[in-house]
Structures are given as structure tokens and as C-alpha cells.
Amino acid sequence: MxxxxxxxxxxxxxxxxxxxxxKVKKMDSQLNQYLPVLMLLLVxxxxxxxxxxISVAAGKLGRRTKTKDIPYECGMLxxxxxxxxxxxxxxxxxxxxxxxxxxxxFMYPWAVTYKKLLETDATLALGGxxxxxxxxxxxxxxxLKKRAFDWKS
Amino acid sequence: MNVGxxxxxxxxxxxxxxxxxxxxxxxxxxxxxxxxxxxxxxxNLSLVAFSRYNSNLDGQVMVFFTITVAAAExxxxxxxxxxxxxxxxxxxxxDLTTLKF
Amino acid sequence: xxYSLIIVEITAVLIGLGVLMTDLWISPAARKGLGYAxxxxxxxxxxxxTGSLAPQHGLGFRDSFVVDDLARFFKAFFLFGAIVVILMTxxxxxxxxxxxxxxxxxxxxxxxxxxxxxxxxxxxxxFVSLELITVTFYILTSFQRNRLASLEAGVxxxxxxxxxxxxxxxxxxxxxxxxxxxxxxxxxxHQTELATSPVFLxxxxxxxxxxxxxxxxxxxxAWAPDVYQGSPAPATAFLAVGSKAAGFVLLIxxxxxxxxxxxxxxxxxLVVMSAATIxxxxxxxxxxRNLKRLMGYSSIANAGYLLLGIVAMSRSGSxxxxxxxxxxxxxxxxxxxxxxxxxxxIETDEIAGLAGLxxxxxxxxxxxxxxxxxxxxxxxxxxxxxxxxxxRSVFESAPGRPDxYLLLGIxxxxxxxxxxxxxxVIRSIYWGGSTPNLAPIRTSLGTKVALGTCIAGMVFLGIxxxxxxxxxxxxxxxxxSAAGRLKSPALKKVSAHEAH
Numbered sequence: 001m002x003x004x005x006x007x008x009x010x011x012x013x014x015x016x017x018x019x020x021x022x023k024v025k026k027m028d029s030q031l032n033q034y035l036p037v038l039m040l041l042l043v044x045x046x047x048x049x050x051x052x053x054i055s056v057a058a059g060k061l062g063r064r065t066k067t068k069d070i071p072y073e074c075g076m077l078x079x080x081x082x083x084x085x086x087x088x089x090x091x092x093x094x095x096x097x098x099x100x101x102x103x104x105x106f107m108y109p110w111a112v113t114y115k116k117l118l119e120t121d122a123t124l125a126l127g128g129x130x131x132x133x134x135x136x137x138x139x140x141x142x143x144l145k146k147r148a149f150d151w152k153s
Numbered sequence: 154m155n156v157g158x159x160x161x162x163x164x165x166x167x168x169x170x171x172x173x174x175x176x177x178x179x180x181x182x183x184x185x186x187x188x189x190x191x192x193x194x195x196x197n198l199s200l201v202a203f204s205r206y207n208s209n210l211d212g213q214v215m216v217f218f219t220i221t222v223a224a225a226e227x228x229x230x231x232x233x234x235x236x237x238x239x240x241x242x243x244x245x246x247x248d249l250t251t252l253k254f
Numbered sequence: 255x256x257y258s259l260i261i262v263e264i265t266a267v268l269i270g271l272g273v274l275m276t277d278l279w280i281s282p283a284a285r286k287g288l289g290y291a292x293x294x295x296x297x298x299x300x301x302x303x304t305g306s307l308a309p310q311h312g313l314g315f316r317d318s319f320v321v322d323d324l325a326r327f328f329k330a331f332f333l334f335g336a337i338v339v340i341l342m343t344x345x346x347x348x349x350x351x352x353x354x355x356x357x358x359x360x361x362x363x364x365x366x367x368x369x370x371x372x373x374x375x376x377x378x379x380x381f382v383s384l385e386l387i388t389v390t391f392y393i394l395t396s397f398q399r400n401r402l403a404s405l406e407a408g409v410x411x412x413x414x415x416x417x418x419x420x421x422x423x424x425x426x427x428x429x430x431x432x433x434x435x436x437x438x439x440x441x442x443x444h445q446t447e448l449a450t451s452p453v454f455l456x457x458x459x460x461x462x463x464x465x466x467x468x469x470x471x472x473x474x475x476a477w478a479p480d481v482y483q484g485s486p487a488p489a490t491a492f493l494a495v496g497s498k499a500a501g502f503v504l505l506i507x508x509x510x511x512x513x514x515x516x517x518x519x520x521x522x523x524l525v526v527m528s529a530a531t532i533x534x535x536x537x538x539x540x541x542x543r544n545l546k547r548l549m550g551y552s553s554i555a556n557a558g559y560l561l562l563g564i565v566a567m568s569r570s571g572s573x574x575x576x577x578x579x580x581x582x583x584x585x586x587x588x589x590x591x592x593x594x595x596x597x598x599x600i601e602t603d604e605i606a607g608l609a610g611l612x613x614x615x616x617x618x619x620x621x622x623x624x625x626x627x628x629x630x631x632x633x634x635x636x637x638x639x640x641x642x643x644x645x646r647s648v649f650e651s652a653p654g655r656p657d658x659y660l661l662l663g664i665x666x667x668x669x670x671x672x673x674x675x676x677x678x679v680i681r682s683i684y685w686g687g688s689t690p691n692l693a694p695i696r697t698s699l700g701t702k703v704a705l706g707t708c709i710a711g712m713v714f715l716g717i718x719x720x721x722x723x724x725x726x727x728x729x730x731x732x733x734x735s736a737a738g739r740l741k742s743p744a745l746k747k748v749s750a751h752e753a754h
Contacts, residue, residue, distance in 0.1 A: 044170040102224040145278040192420035203431035252480040
């Protein structure tokens with residue numbers, strides 16, 4: 001399948017200005033070009049539908065015994081209900097964890113390129129991250145004052 | 154087998170379709186929400202693949218933003234679903250029937 | 255890098271954070287005052303942003319952020335909208351059980367998203383700013399946590415909005431893959447080659463789907479009636495005014511600035527989308543009995559009319575969009591401010607509940623009537639002139655295009671149908687049968703001022719549109735849609751590949 005006008009197998013650099021003009025090949029007709037997209041759509045939706053059908057069909061056809069129906073066929077016997085309630089406090093803490101945790105995503109690349117950034121634009125290197133942390137800090141103070149971290153309340 | 158860009162794109166397309174199908178046919182809000190995450194991550198996969206094969210890191214930067222936005226969406230979404238559950242004692246889409254004419 | 259380019263956005267973020275922090279140390283009784291303070295702060299920012307001290311032209315942050323006449327026009331538009339919405343919320347505060355200050359802060363955060371959207375020149379910034387708007391609106395929509403309708407509206411908006419943003423990210427991935435860039439300028443420079451790449455076209459289609467969701471265009475309109483009905487009135491007003499305008503500024507940037515050639519090829523698709531949106535919104539509004547839901551369908555129909563300006567693919571079309579949005583701004587804000595003032599006195603949102611309003615509060619009745627008359631497009635209100643401009647821009651592009659004549663016909667039919675349902679509401683206000691309660695409704699001074707401004711805006715723009723029209727023309731002047739190049743002098747200097 002050819003998706004692009006420039007070769008894909010070579011992971012080396014393909015700048016747009018070099019790639020576009022040089023390797024444009026005129027296709028026979030407009031419609032031919034959409035064949036890969038159509039095939040992709042057919043394959044993906046077909047796969048998704050068939051997986052669902054197969055799993056239901058296989059589940060109905062297979063032999064079922066009591067041992068087979070328990071959650072862990074070869075493991076420990078489950079105790080209690082599967083959907084037992086947890087205290088809603090866990091949920092709040094988990095939510096806050098996700099929110100503050102995900103911001104590290106921006107700190108890793110920043111930390112890696114920090115020295116390089118200092119050479120080119122020092123204000124951006126430190127100021128950018130500091131302002132980002134400041135916004136996070138406001139969020140943290142807000143959560144603290146709203147007693148989101150209080151276990152006993 | 155030589156794994157190329159096409160393979161990544163096909164996997165990404167598969168994940169996206171599975172996610173979309175999950176959103177359309179599942180009835181539980183939490184499962185719908187999980188399917189939505191699958192769709193976003195499918196897009197992330199193709200962004201990273203394109204980024205690698207175009208030798209252009211802009212795609213990876215976009216992935217960072219997508220991840221963060223997805224986290225914010227999850228936080229708000231789960232809070233909403235929990236609030237709805239407390240009010241209505243259900244997390245099924247069929248029970249969302251207040252707003253009809 | 256030129257940080258002064260985003261000075262308006264930085265200030266808006268600081269105002270939002272300030273509101274959030276101040277709330278932690280003040281008494282609950284002072285929260286209304288905090289709202290007024292926030293409105294004043296945003297008002298000062300508006301004065302700064304429209305003044306000569308604010309950045310006028312420029313391109314920065316690796317070409318992803320652009321300040322031009324169009325961006326400044328929309329920034330002023332959003333700031334003004336946020337002020338009115340904050341004032342409206344103060345009036346509405348008795349209906350918001352907890353977290354009034356958070357409501358103000360969220361409105362300002364959504365405003366920040368809109369300010370960035372007005373300047374987005376890159377798909378990454380487009381995505382992030384749209385998500386900032388959408389995620390804050392999930393919360394604003396479901397803010398009345400003890401009202402089931404509000405929660406349900408929030409959940410529906412959340413699920414459909416998340417699907418739309420997933421489509422958008424996937425579309426951006428495909429565009430990035432085929433164009434090797436997410437920047438509008440790079441895409442514009444290569445659009446002739448990209449137009450032959452199916453992957454790029456599929457990506458663009460997916461991004462359009464995401465934007466179509468924002469403006470509630472067919473076939474992505476399903477959320478609008480439910481969300482309009484369920485949300486608190488100020489949130490609905492901001493959704494109708496701000497979120498829709500943000501969608502349209504991005505559509506203008508993407509379709510007429512980044513890929514004008516492909517848009518011209520896709521004109522048939524846009525014609526169908528516009529026609530279907532008008533028909534759907536108009537026909538479904540007829541049987542409605544809930545006023546807010548009716549406004550939801552009316553907003554769908556209005557998205558269809560606004561799309562006419564995109565279909566026209568001309569400068570006059572884009573100018574007409576800007577003009578219509580301005581008129582729509584006053585009209586919708588007047589209607590929703592009147593509705594939130596009524597909310598305390600009339601328990602129901604049903605149209606039948608408006609019976610006797612003509613005697614209970616002549617002022618509110620007149621405001622509601624005027625805004626409905628303007629929405630219906632009757633002279634001398636602004637809605638009439640806006641529709642005329644939109645239709646004329648399509649008519650100018652129509653010669654040799656039979657499908658455009660058909661679209662014009664459909665638009666006119668839509669206007670006629672809309673007369674019917676808008677006048678149903680007006681009939682209910684003045685001749686609405688018997689009503690048990692005839693107690694007069696008092697309106698506060700703040701509401702009166704806000705409503706007076708909106709009515710003045712509606713009537714003034716309808717009678718003397720030239721001044722505002724010239725502003726809209728200046729805002730569009732920076733875009734040379736026919737050649738697909740950026741004409742603004744500040745943009746010319748920077749080479750398209752310099753950033754890479």
C-alpha cells in the first residue's frame with residue numbers, strides 16, 4: 001500500500017520541501033488514490049466487528065462448567081463481591097493524583113533539553129517552567145484549602 | 154518481517170475503530186469512557202509513528218498535549234459520572250431520559 | 255521570542271487564578287462582589303486589548319501564534335461576551351447552590367481558550383485551545399449538581415465532545431503525517447501537492463468533523479438541544495456566543511487561510527452541510543415546548559446560516575460571518591439574560607409558562623420579543639441585516655453554480671419556517687391564555703443595564719450597520735482568500751520554513 005508520495009520505508013530525514021516536488025507521481029484517476037483509505041476503513045471496521053462477533057459466538061459454543069466460570073480458573077478463589085464499594089475519598093485522591101502526576105510529561109523533555117535551552121533562550125528555559133509550576137501551585141493551594149486532602153472530614 | 158509505517162497505521166486504525174465501536178454499542182458510561190481513551194491513544198500511536206518516520210519531533214510534542222488533555226478530560230468526566238451516579242443511582246446511557254421533548 | 259504577543263492571554267489567566275484564590279479567603283456573602291470585580295478586571299483587559307498598546311500584528315512561538323486584525327476582532331468579541339456572562343451569573347447566583355466563584359473562574363478559563371483560539375495558527379494550538387474551551391464547558395454545563403437535567407446535559411456533552419476531540423486528534427495525526435507539519439502556513443504553502451494526498455484529505459475531513467461539533471453543524475448537532483436545555487442559563491449563553499464564535503474563527507482560519515484550494519473543491523460538501531443544518535434546525539424547532547430547547551434548535555439553524563458565509567468562499571462571505579456573529583451576540587445574550595432574570599419568578603422553562611409575562615414585566619417581555627424578532631430576521635433588527643449580508647455573499651458567488659441557488663432557496667425557506675416558531679413564543683408572552691400568577695416581576699439595575707446595552711446593540715447595528723461592517727471588513731482584510739496567501743504585512747516577512 002502506498003500512502004504517501006515519498007518513500008516511507010526509509011526512516012531518514014524527509015523534509016517537506018525536498019520530498020514534495022521531487023517524488024510526486026501522477027495517479028491514473030482521482031478515485032484510485034482513495035483505494036488505500038477505503039481498504040484501511042474496511043479492514044479496521046471488519047476486524048472490530050468480527051472480534052466482537054467471534055468472542056460472543058465462541059463464548060456461547062464453548063463448554064461451560066462451574067470451574068470455568070469463576071474469574072481465575074487456576075488461581076485463588078475470589079472472596080466477596082466483585083463490585084464492592086470503596087470510599088469516595090479514594091476516588092478524590094486518585095483524581096488529584098492523575099491531574100498532578102500527568103504534568104511530569106512536560107517536565108521530562110524540559111529537563112533533558114534544559115542546558116541547551118539555557119544557551120539559546122534563558123528566560124524561556126527557567127521562566128516557562130516556573131510559570132507552569134505557578135499555575136500548578138495555585139491548583140494545589142486550591143485543593144488544600146478546599147480540604148481535598150483531609151482524610152477525616 | 155520488516156515493520157514499517159503502514160503496520161503502525163493499521164494497528165492505530167484498528168484501535169481507533171474498536172474504540173469508536175465501543176462508544177457506539179456499549180451502554181455503560183465508564184466503558185464508553187474507556188473506549189474514548191482508546192480512540193485518543195490510537196491517535197497518539199499514529200502521531201508517534203509519523204513522528205519517527207518523518208524524523209520530525211513535532212508529532213511527539215503533540216502527543217504530550219493529547220495526554221494532558223486526556224487526563225483533564227478523564228478527571229472532569231469521572232467526576233461528572235460519579236455525580237450522576239449519586240443522583241440517579243445508575244451509569245447507563247439508557248437511563249439518561251430527563252432531556253426529551 | 256516575543257512574549258508581549260500573548261500579554262492579553264497571560265493577563266486573562268492571572269485574572270482567573272486571582273478569582274480562584276481570592277475566593278478561598280473571603281466570606282461567602284462577598285462572592286457577588288467578587289463577580290463584579292472579575293467583570294471590571296475583564297473590562298479593563300478589553301479596554302487594553304482594543305487599545306493601541308496591545309500587540310497589533312505579529313507572529314510568534316514558532317509561527318503557531320498569530321496576532322492580526324481577525325484575531326484582535328475576535329479577542330474583543332470574546333472579552334465582551336465574558337463580561338456580560340459574568341454579570342448574568344451574578345443575577346443568576348441564587349440558582350447556583352455552591353461554587354459561585356468557581357463559576358466565574360471557569361468562565362474566565364474558557365475565555366482564555368477562546369482568546370488562544372482566535373490566534374491559533376497551528377493545529378496543535380487549535381486543538382489545545384478548543385479542548386480548554388470544551389473541558390471547562392463540561393463543568394459549566396453540569397454546574398447545578400442537584401438538578402438532574404444539568405448533570406445529564408453535562409454527561410451527554412462530555413461523551414459526544416470527547417468523540418469529536420478523538421476524531422480531531424486522529425485527523426491532526428494524519429495531517430501531520432502527510433504534510434510533515436501542523437502549521438497553517440506550511441500547509442498553505444504546500445496545499446497544491448497535499449490536495450492529491452488521500453491521507454491529508456481524510457485528516458482534514460476529521461478535523462472538520464471536530465470543528466463541526468463545536469458549531470453544532472449537521473451531522474454533529476445532536477448534543478445542542480439537550481445541552482442548551484439542561485445547562486444553567488449563563489453557561490448556555492456563553493456556549494451559544496463564545497464556543498460557536500471560536501469554532502467559526504478556526505473554520506475561517508483553516509478553510510479560507512490554510513487550505514482555500516481544497517475548500518473550493520469541497521464546496522459541494524459544505525453546501526450540503528449548510529443546507530442540512532438549516533433544514534434540521536428549523537424543522538425540529540417547530541414542535542418544541544421548552545424555550546431553552548427551542549433556542550438550542552435555533553442555534554443549530556443559525557450555525558447553518560453562518561456556514562453560508564464559508565460556502566461563499568469570498569471576502570464578503572467572511573465579513574458577513576463576522577457581522578452576523580456580532581448581531582447574534584447581542585440577540586442571544588439579551589434572550590438569555592432575560593431568561594435568567596425570569597428564572598427566579600417562573601419555575602418552568604416551558605414556553606407556556608411565559609403566559610402573562612406581557613403584563614407582569616413589560617420590560618422583560620419586550621426584550622425577549624425584540625431578540626426573537628431579531629433572530630427571525632425582521633427589519634430593522636440586526637438579524638435581518640446579517641442574514642441579508644450572508645445571502646448576498648452566496649448570491650455573488652452563485653453564477654454558474656446551480657447548487658448555490660438551491661442553497662439560497664433552502665435558506666429562505668428556513669427563515670420562513672423560523673418566523674412560525676419564534677412567533678409562537680411571542681404569542682405565548684402576550685396572548686398566552688389565563689395565568690394564576692399576575693404578580694409583577696422586578697428586575698435589578700444590573701440586569702436592566704445589561705439588557706439595555708443588548709437592545710441598543712441590536713437596534714443600532716440594524717439601523718446603522720456601516721460602522722461595525724467596516725470593522726468586520728478590516729478584520730477580514732488581512733486574509734487574501736483567493737490566492738491562499740497571507741497578505742498581512744507582518745506575516746509576509748517570515749519565510750514559511752524558517753521555523754523548521
